[in-house]
Amino acid sequence: MKSRSYVGPVTSLAFFGDDLLVGHGLELKFFMLSNSQPSLQWRKRIFKRERIQGIQLSSPTQNEGPASNANVLLWGGKRFRIIHLADLMDPSFNIKIEDEIPAPDWILHSVFLEPDGDVPRIAMMTAHNTILTYRHEQSIELASRYRWYPSPERCLLYSATLFRDSTTQTTNDLVAIAGTVFGEVLLWKLDTSQDKVPEKVELSARYLSHEGSVFGVSISPDFSYAASCSDDRTIRLWNIKADIVGLEGCREVKEPLAIGWGHQARIWGVKFLQAEEGYVRIISFSEDLTAKVWSMRLDGPNPLICTQTFKNLHSASGKNIWSLAIHPSERHFVTGGADGGIASWKILEDVRETPAIKETIANLEEILPPPQASGGKSIKDEPRKYVALGSRSFIVAMSSGWLLHCNLSKPSTEWQKVGFWPQIKNLSAMGAGRFETDGTYNHLVALGDNTGKVLLQTWHRYLPATPTNPPDQDWIQICDTRPSDIFFSHCQNKNDTHSVYAAVTTFKPDTPIQLLRINVETAEKPFIAQSWSLIPPETFPSTAILVYTCGGRVFCFAGSRHGAFALYSLTSDDTSIKSLKIWRHVHDDESITSLGLKGDPSQIDVNTGAASSVELLLTSTGRSGAYKFHKVFINTNTQEYELVELNAVYPAAVPRVENYRKFTTSPNGGYEIIYGFRGRDFVLWNQTLGLEAASYDCEGGNRSWDFSFGADEDTQSEGLFVFTKSKRCYIVEFKQILHNPLLQTPFHGREVKTLAISSQGIIATGAEDTIIRLSSLDQETNQLLPLTFRKTHTTGLQDLVWSPCGGWLFSSGSVEEVYCWKINTEAKIQSGTVGMLQEAVYEVSTESLPDLRVCGLDAAAVYTEKGDHYGFLVGMVRSDSSIKLALYDIAEKKFTTIAEGHYKTSCLLQIRFHLTTYGGILMLTAGTDGHVTFWDITQTMVVCGVSAKSSTGSNLVALSLKDPQVSASVPEKLRTDQWILSQPVHQNSIKVLELYNLEGDEILMLTGGDDTAISVSRIKCKENPEKMGTMINEITTKLLARAHASAVTALAPLSSTLSVVDHKEQGIEFLSSSVDQQVKRWCIKLNDGTAIESVEVVEDIYVSVPDVSSLALIGTGGKDRRLVVGGVGVEVLEL
């Protein structure tokens, strides 16, 4: 076995000029950042078992580049190595991991000293507050290369940093700062240039007052200040000037210079930044997933103030940032997360810098001086409605009847009065659509007045294309009452580029929607070419439309306030049109906020030929909090209309979704941006990266607002958000919506608890971070490629199980959560992703116990008697010892509990179904009491209408359901008299249970326990003719005690169906893994009878994933077969 790829915590980072060295697991990676597109140049394994915890370069790189004899120092745990920089940078240079150097204790920090001629020298600080020096002369015996120095105080440290004191003449003077496990910060000095080791070394100072372990310590470049951070959520700043020069005696300091409050969890590290004269600046990073820049004025007692916070670093699903490096320019820094992500962030030099978000409050009184009413009272004029025209201009309608345009494309904001119409006082409707002519975008604005008239205007970039303030006759009567809303179809049809469609709705319920086809061939003179009255279905207040033209037919989709879709076919003859079809509850019962077509319209034009049947992909967003993709089939000949949900995403970061946009243009192609509201914030969310693109606190979404992305190529990364707050107009400009801060894609933020691979090769992982991720495996690089993820569970994942066909995934968590997911792998959705729909939730009992975990799942396919796929038999075992068996109906998308019962009172962890050739249905359960229990549930299942039968034409046994109408009557009881065997196998928790089918109704069962043992059992089943069930004929168990050094948590059979005879010679192989981080390959030899001849270890290797929870195989066999190991990260191994 050989490790091929790894995702897991990023433990160290260091800049090398503009480029970046990254310690990722056992490997060092080199990212070139100086190019326009950051790229991974190489990765090299450095250590056998240690993660790279620290990186140091022998000489700081300047513009002229590093010295030719420069070295790189890398350390991790009790290992380190010194490598020539030139060798390291040479992609073809092979680093031998055998050359790693053992250190006598755990290294917390290490620095280069002045070299001894050509021989590099380093100093290291151990976790026992001890400094050792090392001379890298490989010809002499290892122990003699070290020099030990006495410690001023041997205590256990969590953090330490060594500095070469630049304030003294000798260059090998060290200043050590250490953070203890008991909240103390220690400062001491050591001169390592002398040949003689001093007999005693004194502490220079002891800084007290932290209320918990000190996880990070640092000293300012001028050796005047020290900073420490702790478990107590504070940063403390210390004045060390006196202690650096102080010659003897240890000063005890009980009051820090300043305390920085603000982090909401443990703080892992602090570093000093350059600061203006008279200031100190610090950057800190924390378990709360933020980094903060702090500043303090040094003239007198001043507070340490947080000046910049970097929120939600990485995937926001994780818990920790483990590493941070500051670019030499100090203009940006990079962070490395527990989620494996690396991201780059910009430090604001000062407040004058153009930030990524710019907020302006418009002074509208300057543009429209309030007219004086009689009596001296001014009439308050206020902004009523907005349309954003791209990212640099917008129109606002005032309550007075004024229409104003604001141009933000120039250095100073330009306001223009568009017109004044008394009839738009308290205006109720305004909307805008975008259209392209000759490669440039224009906006068409429609304005409704109080009498049902509509005015059309075109805007070319930031300027009006139609003359402003046109005469009154340009208002066109559309409806007989005041319009409530005007919304546009945001889809310009390629074969009819001159048409823009808009819908006008009124406040009167059940009145038709006026659909307008507006001809924009002459941009200056848009006119209504055609109009239709769409008769709404019952209770259908329309909120969005989409018009799609194809093959001479025009279809219109409408979305309603109650989550429904309606389909219309527009003809040139009729003007009053009824809907062809209505689909209710598409977005639950919530407003549909947008409708769009997925992909480029050009891709859809394949439909043009067959005009009678159309297939298209619809995207929609809704107040339900979702954005969804649907496939729509329209067959006008047969009048069949079908809506199939392909994908639904509920981005937790945007609970109120307003719109969705997929960016297709390079270089940021493929980003899906969703915007909407979360609490007080307006949020732009990048679903592709799983990152917040931007957010702005607007105090909630229940106000007048509009948002637009930039309309042109050069403004596409921008966005404009305009809204009213306290009767004032707020303008918020977003600059870098498509900015990708990630250099390396993040994975799970916490440990993977369960991993399952579908028959179609999709890797599902469920983690403690409550997220389910789907990934595929890149055949060439062996890297995991993210497909999609869902943060739907509210607790850490317990188990994941695929349906045998790979189309459905069942997931379980705590608080009784069991979900069924439909996985659509249809390529048409788009490349690089799959559809993942939460089809059903297993209903929770009313009197729910807190923390009732669903620890184990199994699913077996169920067919109808006709042979159709009905669904699945889903087995669930839980922490209160209860078992639930449910049928899942794939047509109705519904679970029905058919049987339930209890084992004992101990927690159950595993469940497996097994079908015998004679129709017996066996259920195996195992739990914390170390017993495996075999239940004969054949009879119970028969009562529920389920039996095991061989399908015609094959001897494969499958479950068959008699009557597909499963009634939700009282579930059958699972009783202990159904136990045909309950056998103690392990001393305590059975962490894993796997079954092999042998021929002749024989099962090979493998279990792994917390007791470090693996058991191998041969179980022969036979029919029980009296009870119409099954019984155990014979069972032979071989227990491999101490199979691993720790709990055995994962097992994976290397082959599925086996014949005893075939494998008598070569044996049956399986893999095991454990919390001891070893993966072992075993070979079982069976005898002809019932005995197990031997179980031997064939191979045994170390994996860099701690807390291994799962193993799974991917690939059909032979060379492309890979083993995926899940734990704190994921490692892929070649077998």
Added chain:
Amino acid sequence: MGKSSKDKRDSYYRLAKEQGYRARSAYKLLQLDAQFNLFKDVTRVVDLCAAPGSWSQVLSRSLVAKGKDREPNVAQSETNEVQEVQSKPKVKIVALDLQPMTPLPGVITLQADITHPSTLPLVLKHLESDSANVDLVVSDGAPDVTGLHDLDEYIQAQLLLAALNLATCVLRPSGNFVAKIFRGRDVAELYCKLRIFFERVTVAKPRSSRGSSIEAFVVCENYTPPEGFQPSLENPIWTGPTRQEDIAGQIAEVSLDDAPSGRWVAPFVACGDLSEWDSDATYQLPDTDENGVKRVSIDPIQPPTAPPYKTAIEMRRKLGNGGKIN
């Protein structure tokens, strides 16, 4: 989570409150004793990393109340314990921790660093002894777990080895040593080290310790140090070099890590009867107890030790803004 819902989630938490223990971990030691008979003939015992003191409570109740009828279901008041202690003056229980610990009757509580050389004479003084004659040394110490597994396991191993060093200084020959251990990637290395000093080393998992937790306990029986071994807190073993001449040996140790699979693994014992509560299980507690009295959730005996972030929380409250600081 309210205390009553925690009662359902964690049966040992509820039991500890009902029986007057300061922490649920008391049951781990009780179950270890039930398996290994650790308290038999024990009169001198040292409890390391003892705060908040539940193991000392177990020791005090088990050792000084011996021979009497014990009613485990009735919360024993601390005054009762005082009286029992007075009747058995010969038992000595010394509890050490760096954190302050609320005094326990019958237990000598010392605030001291177990790695510091000055601790040894202090302990011996309180044991009223000038030689190593302790029957049992126990340690339930655990570090602040950061989530970086290798670091957490290293720190835990260092706590265990610090406890071992102190144990070698105070244990009488054939005395016993019990300590918490994290069964991570390098656990076999620790087993091998312990086996040098004890005839029998077993790794035990009490049923009151959650299955999902990496923790277990090493039970080391019959202290038999190698011939010529000089215990010392000045030059402790396996906790980093304390002299130039230690370096060669420490490096050799590190090199051994490379073959973890070839190393000796301690036999495993799950302890605690299957009829006892399962710490992984969720129980449906009846609303009334066996006497038909409505069950009320009782307060913990001692509130948990103040968390290090207590002041931070108070500061946040003071600053207002809904606790949001930018």
